[in-house]
Amino acid sequence: MLINKSIKELSSLLMKKEINSVDLVKESYNQIEKIDNKLHSFITIREKKEVLKEAEIKDKERKNSSSIIYGLPFSIKDAYCTENIRTTAGNKILDDFFPPYSAAVFNKIIDSGSILIGKNNMDAWGHGGSTENTDYQPAHNPWDKTRIPGGSSGGSAIAISTRMVSFAIGEDTGGSIRNPSSMCNTSGLKVTYGRVSRLGNIAYASSLDSVGPMAKSVEDLSYLLEIMSGEDHLDSTSSRTEVIKYSQLLGQPIKGKIIGLPKEFFGKGLDPKIKKTILEATIIFERLGAKIKEVNFPHFVYGVSIYYLIALSETSSNLSRYDGVRYGGQRELFSEETKKRIILGTYALSAGYADKLYKKAQKLRTILIEEYENALKECDVLLAPVTPSLPAKIGELINDPLKNILEDLYTGTINLVGAPSLAIPAGFAKGLPIGMQIIGKKFAEKELLQIGYLYQRETDWHKRLPPVIET
Amino acid sequence: MTKISKDTVRNLAKLAKLNLTDRQIDKYSQDLTAVVGYMEEIKNIDVSQVSETSRVTEEENIFREDEVKPSLSQKEALKNSKNTHNDYFLVPQILKED
Numbered sequence: 001m002l003i004n005k006s007i008k009e010l011s012s013l014l015m016k017k018e019i020n021s022v023d024l025v026k027e028s029y030n031q032i033e034k035i036d037n038k039l040h041s042f043i044t045i046r047e048k049k050e051v052l053k054e055a056e057i058k059d060k061e062r063k064n065s066s067s068i069i070y071g072l073p074f075s076i077k078d079a080y081c082t083e084n085i086r087t088t089a090g091n092k093i094l095d096d097f098f099p100p101y102s103a104a105v106f107n108k109i110i111d112s113g114s115i116l117i118g119k120n121n122m123d124a125w126g127h128g129g130s131t132e133n134t135d136y137q138p139a140h141n142p143w144d145k146t147r148i149p150g151g152s153s154g155g156s157a158i159a160i161s162t163r164m165v166s167f168a169i170g171e172d173t174g175g176s177i178r179n180p181s182s183m184c185n186t187s188g189l190k191v192t193y194g195r196v197s198r199l200g201n202i203a204y205a206s207s208l209d210s211v212g213p214m215a216k217s218v219e220d221l222s223y224l225l226e227i228m229s230g231e232d233h234l235d236s237t238s239s240r241t242e243v244i245k246y247s248q249l250l251g252q253p254i255k256g257k258i259i260g261l262p263k264e265f266f267g268k269g270l271d272p273k274i275k276k277t278i279l280e281a282t283i284i285f286e287r288l289g290a291k292i293k294e295v296n297f298p299h300f301v302y303g304v305s306i307y308y309l310i311a312l313s314e315t316s317s318n319l320s321r322y323d324g325v326r327y328g329g330q331r332e333l334f335s336e337e338t339k340k341r342i343i344l345g346t347y348a349l350s351a352g353y354a355d356k357l358y359k360k361a362q363k364l365r366t367i368l369i370e371e372y373e374n375a376l377k378e379c380d381v382l383l384a385p386v387t388p389s390l391p392a393k394i395g396e397l398i399n400d401p402l403k404n405i406l407e408d409l410y411t412g413t414i415n416l417v418g419a420p421s422l423a424i425p426a427g428f429a430k431g432l433p434i435g436m437q438i439i440g441k442k443f444a445e446k447e448l449l450q451i452g453y454l455y456q457r458e459t460d461w462h463k464r465l466p467p468v469i470e471t
Numbered sequence: 472m473t474k475i476s477k478d479t480v481r482n483l484a485k486l487a488k489l490n491l492t493d494r495q496i497d498k499y500s501q502d503l504t505a506v507v508g509y510m511e512e513i514k515n516i517d518v519s520q521v522s523e524t525s526r527v528t529e530e531e532n533i534f535r536e537d538e539v540k541p542s543l544s545q546k547e548a549l550k551n552s553k554n555t556h557n558d559y560f561l562v563p564q565i566l567k568e569d
Contacts, residue, residue: 098551100543100548100550100551193527193528194527207525207526207527233535236530236533237526238530239528239530240530301512302512305510305512306513309510316487323488324553325554325563326551327551327552328551331488331489336495339491340503343480343483343487343499344507346483346486346487347475347479347503350483359523360513360516361513362524364516364518364521365523365524366521366524367518401502401506402505402506405506416527
């Protein structure tokens with residue numbers, strides 16, 4: 001199976017003409033035809049004939065100077081506008097929406113020569129952590145089809161873990177890249193707010209939304225990040241901070257680095273099996289020369305409330321643009337979960353409650369940012385679980401409103417702070433993947449990738465394939 | 472504990488331009504009461520000395536020259552609309568005749 005190889009290996013084989021992009025694209029479609037009817041990782045799959053033709057052209061036009069991702073098959077969460085390719089954000093309102101322009105991140109990947117296979121399934125508008133709240137078919141976890149793959153970028157994580165694509169672009173508002181990466185045994189990076197342009201990303205909550213890469217390994221993520229990042233004049237929140245050649249800085253020792261374990265992230269509500277797995281990872285980090293130190297986040301316990309009050313207020317405002325006039329269908333087509341989120345956001349913003357709820361949450365956001373900055377004065381990065389529990393059975397979360405939001409306990413606060421966080425595989429329990437996140441200071445993607453890379457050199461969790469794959 | 476009554480849900484739905492069925496109003500009232508009940512944990516934290524954060528980017532005052540640049544054509548901008556008239560978007564009537 002070619003797509004099991006790393007971006008670097010594939011690129012090298014393509015350059016030496018030992019393989020070609022047509023082979024890779026054929027493998028993508030074979031895999032999709034074989035298993036995606038059971039997993040539903042795609043909402044839209046491009047016409048195979050058209051894509052094969054594109055691959056032939058790529059093979060002909062490949063140069064020595066071509067990008068490392070030139071000619072590789074990839075997929076993108078359906079939250080990104082793709083010119084003349086249907087873009088639904090997982091919702092029937094946009095069932096027949098064909099964007100007149102493409103997202104900035106999509107253009108960067110396409111300009112580097114990668115080949116789009118299709119648009120990945122997601123919780124509608126990013127509203128969920130299970131890829132069940134989609135108006136298309138709910139997605140299934142390739143490690144156990146009776147369970148959720150996580151979300152909201154669940155389709156992208158499935159496509160990577162089953163090697164349908166070489167990599168994918170996800171989006172993370174409160175955990176939407178990290179959560180499915182953890183549940184499907186893939187690697188995903190929520191970047192610093194502003195590191196990657198949001199232009200053309202269908203907004204969930206604008207002060208939290210982050211564009212990020214999803215892939216099989218930290219090494220692959222680092223190649224993608226250096227291509228995706230940078231300032232965009234059409235996104236005034238994109239950062240002018242210098243883009244580093246992340247891939248060239250991997251492999252540096254982490255001896256003497258201090259890894260903080262935030263005490264509150266390991267408290268009530270965390271599955272003991274997940275706790276045990278992450279504590280086992282600390283032993284590997286210590287072996288690599290890092291020091292482990294406990295740190296505190298007194299207001300962390302309020303994180304979910306603060307996150308939801310802000311995210312839902314913003315989403316009720318963002319989704320008000322769907323009026324069916326310029327594009328899209330009527331508001332009746334919003335799913336149940338989305339209607340509930342709009343109502344709750346409207347409540348938090350409405351006269352009489354805005355001060356008590358929305359503004360208070362914004363003040364608490366300031367406190368969280370301060371606590372976070374203080375913790376990172378004492379250590380270089382933080383190590384934490386991604387989700388409190390193993391992947392739930394399908395139907396379990398969507399029918400329990402409170403349990404559903406508590407899934408974002410460990411991820412949502414990072415978006416409130418705007419910091420980067422890398423989610424990577426850390427082990428298994430009952431045959432189900434467990435991920436961990438390495439969280440850093442703003443624009444410290446380099447450190448996160450270095451630490452994650454060394455961990456993946458010492459372990460093989462990220463190389464394990466789900467049982468649904470016949471190798 | 473705050474109860475999100477059916478009347479509150481009905482009013483919020485009107486503000487958010489959502490038509491809800493009686494069954495939905497009933498269900499949302501229950502679900503939102505549970506979620507808002509949980510969120511009330513923030514009620515008693517003292518934040519009187521804290522200022523609000525609405526964004527986390529350090530960038531500010533991003534200026535550019537006011538130049539005309541290529542953008543979407545009228546045809547492209549209108550292509551996803553189901554109702555157009557003389558190259559305009561056609562919106563539902565909101566003013567009634569006397």
